Amino acid sequence: MSDVQIEVVSGPLDGATADDVRLLAGRAAQEDGTAPLSEQPLLWLQDDEARVSHVLARREDALVGYAQLDLSLTATARGELVVDPAHRRHGAGTALLDAARSLAHAVPDRVLHVWSHGDLPAARAFADAAGMPAVRELWQMRLEQDDTPRDVPLPAGVTMRTFVPGQDEEAWRRVNSRAFAYHPEQGRMTKADLRARESEDWFDPDGFLLVERDGQLLGSVWTKVHAAGEHGPAPVGEIYVVGVDPDAQGLGLGRALTAAGLDHLAARGLRTVILYTGAENEVAIRTYRRAGFAHASSDVMFGSDTRRSPIGATMAS
Ligand SMILES: CC(C)(COP(=O)(O)OP(=O)(O)OC[C@H]1O[C@@H](n2cnc3c(N)ncnc32)[C@H](O)[C@@H]1OP(=O)(O)O)[C@@H](O)C(=O)NCCC(=O)NCCS
Incomplete structure (x- = not known):
């Protein structure tokens, strides 16, 4: 059984916790070669108007994982999640995902979408084990000028x-x-x-x-x-x-x-310029290719079906 404790915070995070999340994301970026949290979730960490929930995973009081869920839409809850590289394969990711599913499914038929930046093999395997197929792909394109x-x-x-x-x-x-x-x-x-x-x-x-x-x-x-x-x-x-x-x-x-x-x-x-575009956006990709951009990496969004969350996810607020 996993020794991970989950806490859900629905207001802004306090400064110390937000700093812990930034440090954790930094350690993961160092290990994975790609940042696990994108710009918007980082801006929302301490934003009291953001309609997001923060999910904190702790082992023996240390923050070992974090997920943020954008709950502003009724059809889709969109999230990003990360586990500290030193604490992976101990169920923290699964505990975060279970809590995210519970939050998403608080609205009937709302689906959960989770972004994986860099299309990492661990995220693919994790999403596969969780029964979440890839539903969207975002390209990073790059140009040297x-x-x-x-x-x-x-x-x-x-x-x-x-x-x-x-x-x-x-x-x-x-x-x-x-x-x-x-x-x-x-x-x-x-x-x-x-x-x-x-x-x-x-x-x-x-x-x-x-x-x-x-x-x-x-x-x-x-x-x-x-x-x-x-x-x-x-x-x-x-x-x-x-x-x-x-x-x-x-x-x-x-x-x-x-x-x-x-x-x-x-x-x-x-000299180096990047941009992000949907992999399906052929018109944009053609324009950027003509300007000299080439595909550099992909972010993948994994989507759940509307299955209810597993029973037993520990929640606090
Ligand atoms: C993806 C990530 C969140 C997984 O976190 P985790 O705490 O290691 O996940 P869990 O321990 O709950 O793993 C659950 C299952 O996912 C699969 N899995 C997770 N990492 C894996 C890996 N590196 N290789 C193969 N399978 C893996 C396994 O089936 C695992 O079960 P098992 O350990 O019993 O075999 C973590 O690697 C991470 O933070 N990556 C960087 C950020 C990211 O990609 N986020 C997007 C997630 S969709």
């Missing part, structure tokens, strides 16, 4: 300028939700989600470019710079979000925006 400007021209009548904080949020959110209407996370970026990103250290309006025609926003490219150590020894640029309003698609704006984002990053000395 020099500083030759691409200067892709904009269609006639279209102009480009940088994002103005405090002024452009609502227009950007409108176009973003139209461009990503099909997308489970990107399409529902709230005012608070946008504000949280604007107050991050990496946020730089000069790397957030908007295209307009007659004062009407048509699309944008948002870039990000990862500090040395996050994705390798040198800083790495990211084409963070490219979105074009459905009414303005097919004009070459996606290509022009991607090129403008790359030019901005090149001018800041960023």
Whole structure:
């Protein structure tokens, strides 16, 4: 029998526990070569407005595993989970998953989806043992560039300028939700989600470019710079979000925006650039391949069916 104790916290984590989670995630990233928790769950660790539950796994009072579940949707509960490399194969992952299933299934017929970053063999075997097939794949694409400007021209009548904080949020959110209407996370970026990103250290309006025609926003490219150590020894640029309003698609704006984002990053000395896109998004992948990106790694989402959680998961709140 597993000696793992599970605690579920539904408000924000206190500072010490959040630090323990970050350290644990850091140890796993070191061991696995890929970060187990993505940006949004890390931003939500201490966010009192986030509609998430934190699941903590302890052995003899030490934090050995963590899962976070986004419970804001009624159809799907989305989670990420990680076990300390020194405590794997002792049932901690299973205990976290059982608790996550109980939380997900508190709403009838809600399914649980769990992301595995880097498509690691242990996660594949773990998901397989738990009866959770792969349901979605996200690609990381990568490009090495020099500083030759691409200067892709904009269609006639279209102009480009940088994002103005405090002024452009609502227009950007409108176009973003139209461009990503099909997308489970990107399409529902709230005012608070946008504000949280604007107050991050990496946020730089000069790397957030908007295209307009007659004062009407048509699309944008948002870039990000990862500090040395996050994705390798040198800083790495990211084409963070490219979105074009459905009414303005097919004009070459996606290509022009991607090129403008790359030019901005090149001018800041960023040689390596990454981006993330759904493996099924053929149009985006074609655009990025033409810009010189190639597939680098995959994140896989595993999905449960609607089976009830196993009896006996220990819960506290
Ligand atoms: C995947 C992960 C959460 C598993 O945690 P864990 O505490 O080791 O999992 P458990 O001990 O509960 O393992 C349950 C079963 O999963 C399977 N499994 C887990 N790791 C495995 C591995 N490395 N190789 C083969 N099977 C494995 C086994 O069937 C195992 O049962 P067993 O030990 O009785 O054979 C952990 O490796 C991890 O944190 N990886 C990095 C983050 C990640 O990939 N998260 C996404 C998970 S979908």
